[in-house]
Amino acid sequence: MADITASGQHVRQPDLPPPASEVGVVSWLRKNLFSSLPNAALTLLGLYLLYVIVPSLVEWAFIYAHWVEGVNNKECAQADIPAGACWTMIRARFGILMYGFYPPPERWRVDLTFVLQFAAIGGLLIEGVPYKKYWAIFLFGVFPFLAFYLLLGGIGIPLVETSAWGGLMLNLVLATTGIVASLPIGILLALGRRSKLPIIRLLSVAFIEFVRGVPLITVLFMASVVFPLFMPEGVNFNKLLRVVIGIILFSAAYIAENVRGGLQAIPKGQYEGAMALGLNYWKMNALVVLPQALRIAIPSIVNSFIGLFMDTTLVNVVGQIELLGMGLSSARDPNWLGTTNTALAFVSLVFFIFCFGMSRYSQYLERKLYTGHKR
């Protein structure tokens, strides 16, 4: 780029533009889509797949879809051709899909609970929000009782039986309770698995491996048909509570493995340093090891939460009707027969938005924490 002028001095010339074959849309296409014959064939295959899927999906979801409530509710249920989604059904049954049979005048309590919950989780997890300690105390110490009171009611606000809970609200309640309540148990199990005491270690390993070896559905069956047999005569406890206990025990084993992953990432020097300071086992773990281990385990705990959130659809099998179940039962309603696909599309979309968002967040955390621990 440098030329020598008559006076013998180097003068910088402007850079030449890249050759035309290296820039622009055409070059990008050639490089990424048509670099070779097989590559071009693959591109055509991909375009064909798009051609098959996208237009029919758009037609179904938008062009032939029914949006506004007509004179006749059955209008879109009747198999008119070409078929489209029946979004009016979602519109008509939105309350039931979200809250189950929770009485409409009381639904603000559910809203308030989840607003508080998301605020607390956000305050705890989002960087730069101050008072982390108080958010944590609120989320783990105050919120569970507050949420229990708000959702169930009793004193001051009307009682809403758990049999009326359903829809998305039930998924959120189950998944959140499952994770929050199983966190302490999971931490104890993870510590137990690494303990030097043989009986403690054996019991922890046995519990973790047992639970991880069986499907959630068998745990739910156990909660619904075996737990009642375990109780003394006359003690009959709430069906939802039994399911929640099953979910907590199930998720504790997975959380224990997540925490163990975090514990294994802590260098031995940390333990030795804590011991040299004269801390006992519990203080060493509570003050030195766990704060670091849990930070590392957060992404995998978020992933467990996503898995558990999707797994809460299984409670349908033992008669708790959550979002998917409400969607399917809506499609069985005589007024809305033939809207199964609409119900499924809506339910899938809701789950997708929640889970995709959370998984992106956990990927972001993973990247952040990874660089934080690189030396």
Next chain:
Amino acid sequence: MSAAGEIRTVESHSLWRNEFARGIILQAAVAVALLALTVFLVHNTAVNLAKRGIASGFGFLENVAGFQPTFSLIPFDLATSSNGRVFLLGLVNTLVISAFGVVFATLLGFIVGIARLSQNYLIRKLAAVYVDVIRNIPLLAQIVFWYFGVLSTLPNVRQSLSVVGVFFLNQRGLFMPAPILEAGFWMIPVALVIAIVAAIIVHRWAHQRQMLTGQPFPSLSVGFSLIICLPLLTDLVAGSPISWSLPELKGFNFQGGMSVLPEFVALLLALSIYTAAFIAEIVRSGVQAVSHGQTEAARALGLRSSLTTRLVVLPQALRVIVPPLTSQYLNLTKNSSLGVIIAYPDLVSVFAGTVQNQTGQAVECVAITMGVYLVISLLISAFMNWYNKHIALVER
């Protein structure tokens, strides 16, 4: 020295100050608490069962079940077959759907995983969208979608979709040709076994020769042609002891051939497509874990691109891929229990569901079902440990 001795004597005075004694006390306390809990639960269960008039024990397995599961791969008779037979039927159905699911999920998963690493922008993005969408929608919703959303919208029997005139797909499931085994059939599996053994011997011999002399031998293609050609030859020599029974439309349904229930097809599709998304991510990260220097070094040695993949990239990638892959297989097996939502008669559905409901033997049924899954998972983790030991890096 004396100070240390003094401290030790002080320790031995108070048991709580002694780490060893404290450990024993703590463990004893946990063990006693657990034992007490167990006794409490067993006692309550015994009282409750006695009150309901249910005899505990496994005697109920001998009793006649009295219901007909919709799909049975083992002989099952409504009038005489016992609950134990139902258990066996459910187990077979679970294992069969899992085996098919594992095969299809692996194939699809590897294709998508490799597509995610493609040079082709469109293919790469399509694969990424597939993985993100499938992984973030509950499996139960996907099973219901394939069953109610796709298979029940298929045409009726008379307007079946046909593939080359021998496969038919309609609301009642998938109909396909069935092999009819005639006398002399045993020769074909024997020929297959002989061909496999021969292929292994040829491969070993070729490897040894290459080590000694450096001369390569196309043992793979020779082996594969052996495995394919020898049974075919035997088939010809033995006078074609396999004939095919084709499904034919007679009256209101297809006769002849084999049919596969729509529940089976829907569950298989959902399980394969769902698990494939996870396998794709495992494959992608496994291939990416092989450092680029390895490929470059192989190229520098003059290996072709196919040989680079087979001899350098794949063996190293598989070391990363196989352990999480086996746990996906385990997940698939566990997830096959979700077929209960579309009434696929798997172990959970017919045994922990129907039999438990009819006999009231809740503890036994749930325990047996859990036990089966535990055994499967222990077998798979035993295999994983063996494999890990087998392929572990041999370092200096």
